[in-house]
Amino acid sequence: MDSYSLSAAAKINLYLEIVGDRPDGYHELVMVMQSVGLADRVTVRRLGAHEIRLRCDHPEVPSDASNLAYRAAALLHQRFPKVMTQQGGVEITIQKNIPVGAGLAGGSANAAAVLVGLDMLWQLGLTQIELQTLAAELGSDIPFCIAGGTAIATGRGEQIDTLHGLDGLYVVLAKSPTLSVSTPWAYKSYRQAFADNYLDVATASQTRKAQLHASPMMAAIAHQDGPAIGQHLYNDLEKVVLPAHPDVKAMKTTLASCGGLGTLMSGSGPTLFTLTASQAAAEGIVQQMRSHYSEAELGLWVAPLLPSSLQLLES
Ligand code: ATP
Numbered sequence: 001m002d003s004y005s006l007s008a009a010a011k012i013n014l015y016l017e018i019v020g021d022r023p024d025g026y027h028e029l030v031m032v033m034q035s036v037g038l039a040d041r042v043t044v045r046r047l048g049a050h051e052i053r054l055r056c057d058h059p060e061v062p063s064d065a066s067n068l069a070y071r072a073a074a075l076l077h078q079r080f081p082k083v084m085t086q087q088g089g090v091e092i093t094i095q096k097n098i099p100v101g102a103g104l105a106g107g108s109a110n111a112a113a114v115l116v117g118l119d120m121l122w123q124l125g126l127t128q129i130e131l132q133t134l135a136a137e138l139g140s141d142i143p144f145c146i147a148g149g150t151a152i153a154t155g156r157g158e159q160i161d162t163l164h165g166l167d168g169l170y171v172v173l174a175k176s177p178t179l180s181v182s183t184p185w186a187y188k189s190y191r192q193a194f195a196d197n198y199l200d201v202a203t204a205s206q207t208r209k210a211q212l213h214a215s216p217m218m219a220a221i222a223h224q225d226g227p228a229i230g231q232h233l234y235n236d237l238e239k240v241v242l243p244a245h246p247d248v249k250a251m252k253t254t255l256a257s258c259g260g261l262g263t264l265m266s267g268s269g270p271t272l273f274t275l276t277a278s279q280a281a282a283e284g285i286v287q288q289m290r291s292h293y294s295e296a297e298l299g300l301w302v303a304p305l306l307p308s309s310l311q312l313l314e315s
Contacts (some may be wrong), residue, residue, distance in 0.1 A: 001120070001121070001315045002045060002046040002121075003043060003044065003045040003046065003121075003314075003315065004043065004044050004117045004120050004121055004312065004314070004315045005041060005042070005043040005312075005313045005314040005315070006041070006042050006043075006113040006116065006117050006310050006311060006312055006313060007039040007040075007041060007042075007113075007310070007311040007313050008039055008040045008041075008042050008098075008109035008110055008112060008113035008145070008309065008310055009035045009036060009037060009038065009039040009109060009145075009148065009306055009308075009309045009310070009311075010035070010036050010038045010039065010098045010102075010104035010105060010106060010109060010173075010303075011033050011034060011035055011036065011104060011105045011108075011109070011141065011144060011145065011266075011267075011309070012033075012034050012036055012104065012171065012173075012264075012266040012267075012271075012273050013031050013032065013033060013034075013235060013264075013266055013267050014032040014033070014034050014150075014217070014221075014229065014233055014264070015030075015031055015032040015212070015217055015232070015233065015234050015235070016029065016031045016234065016235040016236055016237060016267065017029065017030045017031070017208065017212070017234065017236055018187075018190060018194070018198075018236045018237075019198070019199050019201055019204055019205050019208050020198035020199045020200065020201045020204065020205075021191070021195070021198055021201065022156065022201055024156075026140070026156040027156065027187055027190075027191075028154075028155065028156070028201040028204075028205050029153065029154065029155070029156060029157050030152070030154055030205070030208045030209055030212050031152070031153045031154070031157060032150070032151070032152055032153075032163075032212075032217065032221070033141075033144045033150070033151050033152075033153050033157075033160075034149075034150050034166065034305055035148045035149055035150075035305070035306040035307075035308060035309040036104075036171055036173070036273075036303040036304070036305055036306060037303040037304045037305075037306050038097060038098055038104070038173060038301050038303045039097060039098065039109070039311075040094055040095060040096050040097055040098050040106060040109060040110055040113075041094075041095040041097075041313065042069065042092065042093070042094050042095075042110055042113035042114060042117065043092070043093040043117075044073075044090050044091070044092055044114060044117035044118055044121050045090065045091045045093070046087070046088045046089075046090065046121060047088055047089035047090055047091050048088060048089075049088075049089050050084040050085060050088065050089045051084075051089040052070060052073045052074060052077065052089060052090055052092070053089070053090070053091045053092070054067055054069060054070045054091075054092045054093075054094070055091070055092070055093050055094070056093075056094040056096060057094070057095055057096055058094075058096035058100060060100050060101075061094070061096060061100055061107075067094075067107075067110075068107040068108065068110060068111040068138065068139060068142075069092050069094060069107070069110040069111050069113070069114045070092065071111065071138055072110075072111040072112075072114040072115050072118075072135075072138055072142075073090055073092060073114050073118060075134060075137060075138060076115065076118050076119075076122070076124070076134070079134070080122070080124060083122045083124070087121065087122045087123065090118060090121065090122075092114055094110055099175050099177075099271065099299060100180075101180040101181075101182075102175050102180070102266075102269075102270070102271045103181065103183070103265070103266045103267030103268050103269045103270065103271045104173070104266060104267070104271055105141040105144075105145060105267070107139075108139050108141035108142045108144075108145045109145045109309060109310075111135070111138055111139065111142050111145070112135060112142050112145035112146045112309065112310060113145075113310055115131050115134060115135055115142075115146065116131065116146065116310050119131060120315070128146065128147070131146050132146050132147065132158075132160065135158075136158040140155075140156045140157035140158050141157055142158075143157075143158045143159075143160050144157065144158075144160055144309070145309050145310070146309070146310065147160045147162055147309070148306065148307070148308035148309025148310060149162060149163070149165045149306065149307045149308050149309070150162070150163045150164070150165050150166050150221060150305070150307075151163055152209070152212065152213070154205065154209050155205075163218075163221055163222075164221070164222065165305075165306075165307035166221065166224060166229070166305045167224060167305075167307075168224075168226075168277070168278075169224075169226050169229075169275060169276070169277065169304070169305045170275075170276045170277075170278060170279050170281070170282040170302060170303065170304050170305070171273040171274060171275055171276065171282065171302075171303055171305065172255070172258075172260065172273065172274045172276065172282045172285045172286055172289070172300060172301070172302055173266075173271055173272075173273050173299075173300070173301040173303060174251060174255055174271065174272045174273070174274075174289065174298055174299070174300050175270060175271040175272070175298070175299045176247065176248070176251070176270060176297060176298055176299070177296070177298075177299055179245065179247060179248060179270045180270060181241055181245065181248075181268050181269045181270045182268075183267070183268040185268075186237050186240060186241055186268035186269070187237075187268070189240040189241075189244070190236065190237060190239070190240050193239070193240055194236075194239070215232070216228065216231075216232050217229065217232040217234070220232055226261050226275060226276075226277045227261050227277075229261065229262070229275060230260065230261025230262025230275045231261075231262055232262075233262045233263070233264040233275070234264070235264050235265050235266075235267075237265065237267070237268050237269065238264070238265050238269075241265060241268060241269045241270070242265070245269070245270060248265070248269060248270045248272070251272055251293070251298065252265065252272050254289065254292050254293075255272055255274050255285070255289065256274070258274065258284075258285040258288045258289060259281075259284075259285065259288075260274030260275055260276050260281070260282075260285055261274070261275040261276060261277060262274070262275050263275075279302060279304070282302040283302055286300045286302060
């Protein structure tokens with residue numbers, strides 16, 4: 001085959017807790033991640049020339065070596081130096097649907113799709129574990145984007161325990177096209193405000209993970225209990241992002257008043273989501289939100305919770 005096209009889905013965080021500072025400078029996290037049906041299309045196509053090229057249809061996304069998807073291809077080339085001579089180079093094409101800088105891991109999803117697509121194109125025969133290990137070198141969210149579905153993520157987010165998938169639930173995603181939140185800023189602000197509460201990660205991270213496993217959120221996920229999941233949504237980063245961004249806070253209040261099962265900011269924001277029990281309920285919430293915000297003020301998407309992140313569309 002000379003080309004593979006994959007759908008690369010966004011993620012939301014159903015739960016995000018910051019445990020403390022790690023010796024490597026990252027934060028130790030305990031999270032529940034979930035793939036949702038808002039996806040980019042990523043194509044890897046064999047090139048005669050021994051090089052990596054990238055095209056993306058979104059003006060804010062770089063098309064050079066700084067693009068995470070480019071870096072994924074460069075990492076594989078570095079690890080398998082002979083592969084381009086044997087198999088040819090690659091042109092990566094990204095059609096963006098996931099909003100950029102939104103806390104939805106769009107760049108990470110693209111990088112995961114390139115790792116999996118190139119594993120097929122270059123016939124590398126990598127296992128899921130090998131792909132996730134390479135992914136962790138590129139970025140903390142990328143191993144989850146390879147695994148997809150519903151998972152507990154710990155460490156800096158790269159250690160993934162897959163959970164039984166959630167079926168039949170939907171989200172309304174809401175993001176202002178003009179607002180963005182820098183992820184490094186959000187974590188830095190959290191450290192400044194809450195470092196006194198940080199736990200010693202050497203001893204506490206396993207305990208917090210075990211406590212999450214025994215928590216009402218995990219029981220709700222195990223029972224596919226949408227209303228209970230909605231009740232236990234949690235994100236530590238809301239404590240710094242919402243006070244600093246009153247517009248996002250106001251949007252959250254409005255979204256939460258529309259009758260979903262629960263409303264939360266995803267990752268470092270500014271995207272908000274409301275969980276619903278059906279597509280019809282999600283579409284009803286979109287209609288209500290449209291009486292408060294125009295399309296120019298707020299992007300709204302209805303998306304199912306997905307059992308995986310990557311899907312082969314065409315080869
Ligand atoms: P996360 O939730 O993992 O913090 P995010 O959803 O907030 O990520 P992204 O959309 O992944 O943010 O992009 C963040 C920045 O990374 C953007 O400003 C963009 O310029 C850069 N970037 C690099 N590669 C990509 C890519 N393939 N897609 C989107 N953005 C990319």
